[in-house]
Amino acid sequence: xxxxxxxxxxxxxxxxxxxxxxxxxxxxxxxxxxxxxxxxxxxxxxxxxxxxxxxxxxxxxxxxxxxxxxxxxxxxxxxxxxxxxxxxxxxxxxxxxxxxxxxxxxxxxxxxxxxxxxxxxxxxxxxxxxxxxxxxxxxxxxxxxxxxxxxxxxxxxxxxxxxxxxxxxxxxxxxxxxxxxxxxxxxxxxxxxxxxxxxxxxxxxxxxxxxxxxxxxxxxxxxxxxxxxxxxxxxxxxxxxxxxxxxxxxxxxxxxxxxxxxxxxxxxxxxxxxxxxxxxxxxxxxxxxxxxxxxxxxxxxxxxxxxxxxxxxxxxxxxxxxxxxxxxxxxxxxxxxxxxxxxxxx
Numbered sequence: 164x165x166x167x168x169x170x171x172x173x174x175x176x177x178x179x180x181x182x183x184x185x186x187x188x189x190x191x192x193x194x195x196x197x198x199x200x201x202x203x204x205x206x207x208x209x210x211x212x213x214x215x216x217x218x219x220x221x222x223x224x225x226x227x228x229x230x231x232x233x234x235x236x237x238x239x240x241x242x243x244x245x246x247x248x249x250x251x252x253x254x255x256x257x258x259x260x261x262x263x264x265x266x267x268x269x270x271x272x273x274x275x276x277x278x279x280x281x282x283x284x285x286x287x288x289x290x291x292x293x294x295x296x297x298x299x300x301x302x303x304x305x306x307x308x309x310x311x312x313x314x315x316x317x318x319x320x321x322x323x324x325x326x327x328x329x330x331x332x333x334x335x336x337x338x339x340x341x342x343x344x345x346x347x348x349x350x351x352x353x354x355x356x357x358x359x360x361x362x363x364x365x366x367x368x369x370x371x372x373x374x375x376x377x378x379x380x381x382x383x384x385x386x387x388x389x390x391x392x393x394x395x396x397x398x399x400x401x402x403x404x405x406x407x408x409x410x411x412x413x414x415x416x417x418x419x420x421x422x423x424x425x426x427x428x429x430x431x432x433x434x435x436x437x438x439x440x441x442x443x444x445x446x447x448x449x450x451x452x453x454x455x456x457x458x459x460x461x462x463x464x465x466x467x468x469x470x471x472x473x474x475x476x477x478x479x480x481x482x483x484x485x486x487x488x489x490x491x492x493x494x495x496x497x498x499x500x501x502x503x504x505x506x507x508x509x
Contacts, residue, residue, distance in 0.1 A: 175498065176259075177272040177491035178252070179307070180287065182237045182330030182353065183458065185217075185251070186488040187259060190495055194488055195259045202247045203233045216254040225372035239349040240276040240304075240330040241283040245290055252294035270498065271296035272491055275508060276331050277303040278347035284508065301508040302494055304328070304487055305335035305345060308456040310506075311490030312480040316340055321444030322451065325433060326487065327459035329353050332429050334436050336444055340505045344440050350428045352459045355380055362421035364403065367411045371400035383415040386426055386468035390415070426465075430472045437473070452476030456486035 177188040180200070187196040198217030201224065205214045214231060215223065223233040236247035271291045275284055284301060291299045305324045306316070314322040316337045326333040329352040336344040356376040363369050363376075371379075375398060382396050395414045402409040433453070437445065453475055455466060460483040469477045480486050497503035 175270045175272070175495045176256075177274075177488060177495055178255075178291070179274045179304075179488040179491060180237065180248075180252075180290075181274075181328055181487075182235065182240055182351070183328070184484075185255060186485065187255060188488050188492040188495070189259065190492070193492070194485060196255055197485075198255060198258075200237055200251065201233055201235055202251050203227070203231060204247070206230050206232070213250055213254070216251050217258075224374055238330060240328065240347070240351075241279055242286040242290060245286055248286075248290040249293040252290055256294055268297045269295055270298040270300065272300045272302060272495055272498070272507075274304045274307055274487055274491060275301050276347045277305055277333050277335060277342065277345040300498060302491060302506060303333070303335070303342065303345065303508055304331075305333040306337065306342065306506060307487045307490035307494060308333070308480075309335070309337050309454070309490065310493045311486035311488070312454050312456055314454060320451075321440070321447035323436070323448045323453045325429075325453055325455050325457075325460075327351055327429065327455065327457040329458065332432060332457075332459075334432055336436060336440050336448070338444060340503060343444060344436055346432060346436060348428060348432045350425045350432075351457075352377075352380070354425045355384070355422050355459065355462075358421045358425060359418060362417065363398070363400070363411070363413065366417070367413075368403045369398070369400040369409055369411050370403055371398060375400065379413065379418060380462070383413065383418045384422065385415050385419045385463040386422065386465040387471070388416050388419050389464055389467070422462075426468065430469065433469070433473055437475075449475060452478050454478050454480055456480045456483045458484050 179186040185200045189195050199221035201220040202216050203214040203220035203223050204211045220233050236244040242248045288299045305326050308326040309316050309324040317340050322337050324335050331351050332348050334346045335342045359376040393414050395412050399410050460479050466477040
């Protein structure tokens with residue numbers, strides 16, 4: 164049924180299926196969809212049905228009544244709920260349709276974490292197949308991010324990319340259209356949010372939700388505090404012992420302290436990459452620096468923190484949130500070119 168419904172999408176498309184957000188790219192149109200990877204499910208006597216997807220569903224996170232739940236079908240960059248991921252893709256592809264045309268092949272390029280297992284890759288292919296794709300190709304997220312950031316991936320020169328998304332941090336050293344080194348750790352923006360929730364619960368006896376933690380991270384989050392004026396924010400949550408709504412004030416220094424452990428995990432992963440790569444490529448990276456992409460690259464002073472910890476120049480890409488999908492848009496042009504075959508996952 165899904166394939167009949169979506170069969171008239173007669174073009175190649177790229178889907179950056181992220182833990183927090185899903186983006187879709189179409190040639191000549193650019194990014195045509197950018198929505199949260201969230202599904203709202205209504206549980207009834209007849210089973211579960213879909214109440215909302217994307218932005219509308221995200222607004223329900225932590226606010227749903229009995230019988231309704233908002234879930235994120237991807238965890239740590241991979242599919243946790245195959246059925247809901249398929250539904251999500253179907254609804255998103257419906258959103259970008261305009262007028263029916265004769266059914267032709269629909270080729271879909273989907274991003275995957277560089278250390279995704281064969282089982283996880285198969286799940287992504289099954290979800291795309293269920294959403295109507297006739298042919299599915301995969302590309303590693305760091306390769307796509309490097310393309311989108313404008314790194315010279317086709318030259319005999321080492322380029323290091325660190326893509327910090329919601330579910331994973333992807334680290335790769337790329338040269339001559341291939342990954343010389345790649346690693347993926349399950350530390351990203353979601354873990355930072357969890358650390359904020361944990362800190363506020365322990366420090367203030369106050370329980371906050373994921374959405375509030377995300378807001379705190381955006382407003383106060385810093386890898387290191389360099390500002391003379393330390394900003395504060397009033398936060399509302401539920402007092403754990405009294406069980407009533409309460410308001411507390413937190414500042415950027417506290418939030419920075421809460422984020423140190425996951426940030427150290429990212430630093431250690433970068434150091435491991437630098438230790439394991441060939442000497443010639445190390446010289447290239449020492450000269451060119453490390454490129455940061457992904458939503459968490461926007462964490463204030465993260466580039467300065469990594470410079471201090473690693474001792475190499477760190478550059479935050481332009482529009483880091485969309486580097487992966489823009490790189491995938493470029494990769495669509497190479498799908499039929501055997502010279503660029505190494506860009507894709509086989």
